[in-house]
Amino acid sequence: MLACVSKYNGTCHTSHTRMTDLVAALLRYVDGSPTPYHAVRETKRLLEDAGFVELREEDRWTLKPSDRAFVVRGGTSIAAFICGQAAPHDAGFLLVGAHTDSPSLRVKPKPELLRSGYRQLSVDVYGGVLLSTWFDRDLSLAGRIVVDTDGEHGEPHLIDFERPLLRIPNLAIHLNRGVNSDGLVVNAQTHLPPILALAHSELPDFQSMLAAELERTGSGCDPERIVAWDLALYDVQRASISGYADEFIQSARLDNLASCFAAVEALANAEDPCDATRAIVLYDHEEVGSRSAQGAQSLFLRQVLERVAYASGSGAHDGFARAMARSFLISADMAHAVHPSYADKHEPSHQPVLGGGPVIKTNVNQSYATDGASAARFMQLCRSADLTPQHYVVRGDQPCGSTVGPLTAAELGLRTVDVGSPLLSMHSIREMISTADVESFQRVLDAFFD
Numbered sequence: 001m002l003a004c005v006s007k008y009n010g011t012c013h014t015s016h017t018r019m020t021d022l023v024a025a026l027l028r029y030v031d032g033s034p035t036p037y038h039a040v041r042e043t044k045r046l047l048e049d050a051g052f053v054e055l056r057e058e059d060r061w062t063l064k065p066s067d068r069a070f071v072v073r074g075g076t077s078i079a080a081f082i083c084g085q086a087a088p089h090d091a092g093f094l095l096v097g098a099h100t101d102s103p104s105l106r107v108k109p110k111p112e113l114l115r116s117g118y119r120q121l122s123v124d125v126y127g128g129v130l131l132s133t134w135f136d137r138d139l140s141l142a143g144r145i146v147v148d149t150d151g152e153h154g155e156p157h158l159i160d161f162e163r164p165l166l167r168i169p170n171l172a173i174h175l176n177r178g179v180n181s182d183g184l185v186v187n188a189q190t191h192l193p194p195i196l197a198l199a200h201s202e203l204p205d206f207q208s209m210l211a212a213e214l215e216r217t218g219s220g221c222d223p224e225r226i227v228a229w230d231l232a233l234y235d236v237q238r239a240s241i242s243g244y245a246d247e248f249i250q251s252a253r254l255d256n257l258a259s260c261f262a263a264v265e266a267l268a269n270a271e272d273p274c275d276a277t278r279a280i281v282l283y284d285h286e287e288v289g290s291r292s293a294q295g296a297q298s299l300f301l302r303q304v305l306e307r308v309a310y311a312s313g314s315g316a317h318d319g320f321a322r323a324m325a326r327s328f329l330i331s332a333d334m335a336h337a338v339h340p341s342y343a344d345k346h347e348p349s350h351q352p353v354l355g356g357g358p359v360i361k362t363n364v365n366q367s368y369a370t371d372g373a374s375a376a377r378f379m380q381l382c383r384s385a386d387l388t389p390q391h392y393v394v395r396g397d398q399p400c401g402s403t404v405g406p407l408t409a410a411e412l413g414l415r416t417v418d419v420g421s422p423l424l425s426m427h428s429i430r431e432m433i434s435t436a437d438v439e440s441f442q443r444v445l446d447a448f449f450d
């Protein structure tokens, strides 16, 4: 039986599982977010339900205490905030950061491929994909298409085929005898193109296929006007609960939509009044180094916070620097749980387990931004939520992953802690976390904002 947090108690019933409202809401969020475009759409929906209004970067902003607003850049990054009762130079910002993107396969600009009697799509690898997990899956296609409107900017439309459309078949073991002992070797150029149809199928060209799908969802257009796209493949299998005691969740994109969801929930449910300005930032492009117009290496967050500070009365020449000096960032991203069959891959004294609660990630070479002071502040938050954090440090003979934490800390001079819930199968098409950790991570972020 799952433990219930007071704010989210109550259960809902599906065919096989019992889960709290919070876990059910997470599953809906992840299923509704096959791409970063859709993750931002789902995030906007949750924020609007909680009274947040959208601000546009090109407009002048006027803000007052308790105002709730959000800003989107590039369709795939979003920042949201609740203005504090005090100006930021007096009370600072309380921030949670995460990322909307996940490793995936993306469609190339000229994707149509005809090989050995099949019509296939040419795809690119986005980020550190665990490629073997994409074989023999029921794959669909989603993302954004851009329609030419005779104007400077095309008109963007979200699209989601929602049904099995593509498949990357494994090679039979009889033709690949060494695969179990030597591992699957994947050539990203030649082995990954998924099969879309038989060569002689009455399939229209790619643009016409996209136009027909738009038509189905009520916003049809002339195929010739579809000029560009940002499309990703995804697995149509929905998130689910497993384990004898319903302890586990498996789904695509839990890294890092589980953290995005926790951040949005904490901000949407944060109670007023509060002196500090509370904010979240969910960045795209973390999986490819964060260097883009809306990634963690961009000026997106700085510009949003500067404008909020200015509109909230921190307009003096040193107002923003004083606000930053009073601020704190929780950089939330998933942490490697110890794998029972590969425990030697972990540092012996730092082996987080699923269900063990939030993980503090430390790397003295600054792949994580955590230091003793920021770790202590997070431990205090955990104590206030009746939790004891776990710790993760990579083995001394292995390279360390990173997050948006060090990049944001460097850009803004923010005190930062890198944390996250434990996860197995990171960057697989189907990752695994624990239901109890969803509840406990939420409690910590709620405590941060309350």
Ligand SMILES: [Zn+2]
Pocket: 099, 255, 256, 286, 333, 334
């Ligand atoms: Zn991540």
